[in-house]
Every structure is written in structure tokens, then in C-alpha cells.
Amino acid sequence: MxxxxxxxxxxxxxxxxxxxxxxxxxxxxxxxxxxxxxxxxxxxxxxxxxxxxxxxxxxxxxxxxxxxxxxxxxxxxxxYRPQLRSGETLTFSLRANPVHTRKTDDANQKKRKRDDVVMHLKWQYRQSNADAVPALAELAQEAGEQWLVRQGERNGFRLLSVRADNYRQARLDTRRRNIRFSTLDFTGLLQVTEPDVFAETLCKGIGPAKAFGCGLMLVRRI
Structure with a gap:
């Protein structure tokens, strides 16, 4: 690499x-x-x-x-050969396309739809008849943090702190199709839990939309 x-x-x-x-x-x-x-x-x-x-x-x-x-x-x-130790703390920066994946057809278990996690959380607040739906920046922080915690559980790290901001909805018109996706910028601290798994994560990326500049996590030792 x-x-x-x-x-x-x-x-x-x-x-x-x-x-x-x-x-x-x-x-x-x-x-x-x-x-x-x-x-x-x-x-x-x-x-x-x-x-x-x-x-x-x-x-x-x-x-x-x-x-x-x-x-x-x-x-x-x-x-690029990440040398990592279990338990070490790193600062990180990540631009990602955080999505919530759900079934769209009970008869077809393979059929899935990806929802923007920020808009999905907004929908959940409305469905719960909350007195007020949080501001977009608060939704982005809450939804983004929840998503990255889950990513860490299967990608070899534990989230210690994170700031999720710069929420953006993008639309790209290509020759083949119109593409819509959203991005969030994450910065914070993480702890390595599985060095080999996390090293692979740094090379393969996190989340979808990698062809559009998402998924590359930059890390640095403190």
C-alpha cells in the first residue's frame, strides 16, 4: 500500500x-x-x-x-504499512457517507435501501411525536456519533470522542445516472482495540461512496 x-x-x-x-x-x-x-x-x-x-x-x-x-x-x-498497538489512542479525521440500511421488501431479503442517517434520525423524532425536532447541527452530531460508534465495533477501534459537522447533501449528474449522497466530517479521538482489523480498515476505508472522496480515515499518534 x-x-x-x-x-x-x-x-x-x-x-x-x-x-x-x-x-x-x-x-x-x-x-x-x-x-x-x-x-x-x-x-x-x-x-x-x-x-x-x-x-x-x-x-x-x-x-x-x-x-x-x-x-x-x-x-x-x-x-503505507500502519503499525498499531492495542490500546493506543489516536486522533483521527474522516469524511464519510454515513447511511442507515433497511429492508424494502420483506419477500426479498437481499433488497436493501440506504438512508441518510441524519434524515433518518429526523424522521424518527417526527414519528415519536417529539415536542421539538433538534436543529440540523444537533441531528448531525447525534446521528453521526451513533453511526461511527457502530463502525468502530466492527472495524477494530473504540470511539472516545467525536465532533461531527459540515453536513452536506451532494448531487452528481453523470453519464449513467444521477447520484445523491450526503457527507459528514468527523474529527476526534479513538482507541485501537484490534490492531490487525483497524490496519485493514485504514486501507479499505469506512462506509460507502468511496469513489466520491469518502471513507479515508487519517490518523495520528498523540
């Missing part, structure tokens, strides 16, 4: 503007071009789109080392 930091070469303002205006799907396609050796291979990388002093920057975890010959993108890569 490789961990890469990818920045944009500012010498071509027109191309930089294309990156700044691109949606998550277009960014995924742009980053996929960094792996030209086997164009038929399925996506085998996670990415996170961020900013550094208002300039776009991308973090990648990939099975293959990205090609650094692109004139627009500056690639800095290193081998």
Missing part, C-alpha cells in the same frame, strides 16, 4: 480552475488517471479532497503507487 499527498501545480491557472470547479465524480476520474498501467482494473484507492491555504490537495491510500509524471498534479508517495 502507498500513502500519497497530491497537490496542484499552480503554473497553469486555467487547469487549476478546472480542478476547483470539478465535482467529486470528476475528481475521482482525474485521480484515476494517475494509475495508467492497467485501465481495466477496478478502483483500488481511497482519496480525500482537502485544501491547503485555499489550494486543492488530495490524500490517497492505494494498492499501486501513483504515476507522478502528470504536469498538473504533484505526487509525493511513500509506503
Amino acid at each position: 502507498y500513502f500519497s499527498r497530491i497537490s496542484v501545480n499552480p503554473t497553469d491557472p486555467a487547469k487549476v480552475m478546472e480542478v476547483l470547479k470539478a465535482n467529486d465524480y470528476a475528481l475521482h476520474q482525474m485521480l484515476w488517471k494517475l494509475f495508467p498501467d492497467d485501465p481495466e482494473t477496478s478502483r483500488d484507492f481511497l482519496f480525500r479532497h482537502d485544501e491547503d491555504q485555499r489550494w486543492p490537495v488530495f490524500y490517497l491510500v492505494s494498492q499501486r503507487e501513483p504515476d507522478g509524471s502528470d504536469e498538473l498534479l504533484r505526487v509525493a508517495s511513500k509506503p
Whole structure:
């Protein structure tokens, strides 16, 4: 595995503007071009789109080392082999697509629907005849924390503290279909409970919508 930091070469303002205006799907396609050796291979990388002093920057975890010959993108890569200990505490940052999965047809056990956890929690408050539905920021914190606690139970970590914010609903129009998904940004502290499982989680990601910049967890020792 490789961990890469990818920045944009500012010498071509027109191309930089294309990156700044691109949606998550277009960014995924742009980053996929960094792996030209086997164009038929399925996506085998996670990415996170961020900013550094208002300039776009991308973090990648990939099975293959990205090609650094692109004139627009500056690639800095290193081998990625997380060395973890049970019980150690790490800070983390995660952009995820948290969903609640439910059955839609009792006669077909394989049929499932994914619901935005924030909107699902809002619906639950309304169904319970609560006196007041919390504000969106409170719903995002409550629903996001509940979701990440469950993720930790099966992905080798225990959540110690978390802030869930920057709730966003996205809509992407691609050639094949219209895609809608939501994202939350998580920051906080976690404790490693199963080092091997968590190391795999750092490489494979958390939750759906990985092709649109979700699921890559960045961690750092305190």
C-alpha cells in the first residue's frame, strides 16, 4: 500500500480552475488517471479532497503507487504499512457517507435501501411525536456519533470522542445516472482495540461512496 499527498501545480491557472470547479465524480476520474498501467482494473484507492491555504490537495491510500509524471498534479508517495498497538489512542479525521440500511421488501431479503442517517434520525423524532425536532447541527452530531460508534465495533477501534459537522447533501449528474449522497466530517479521538482489523480498515476505508472522496480515515499518534 502507498500513502500519497497530491497537490496542484499552480503554473497553469486555467487547469487549476478546472480542478476547483470539478465535482467529486470528476475528481475521482482525474485521480484515476494517475494509475495508467492497467485501465481495466477496478478502483483500488481511497482519496480525500482537502485544501491547503485555499489550494486543492488530495490524500490517497492505494494498492499501486501513483504515476507522478502528470504536469498538473504533484505526487509525493511513500509506503503505507500502519503499525498499531492495542490500546493506543489516536486522533483521527474522516469524511464519510454515513447511511442507515433497511429492508424494502420483506419477500426479498437481499433488497436493501440506504438512508441518510441524519434524515433518518429526523424522521424518527417526527414519528415519536417529539415536542421539538433538534436543529440540523444537533441531528448531525447525534446521528453521526451513533453511526461511527457502530463502525468502530466492527472495524477494530473504540470511539472516545467525536465532533461531527459540515453536513452536506451532494448531487452528481453523470453519464449513467444521477447520484445523491450526503457527507459528514468527523474529527476526534479513538482507541485501537484490534490492531490487525483497524490496519485493514485504514486501507479499505469506512462506509460507502468511496469513489466520491469518502471513507479515508487519517490518523495520528498523540
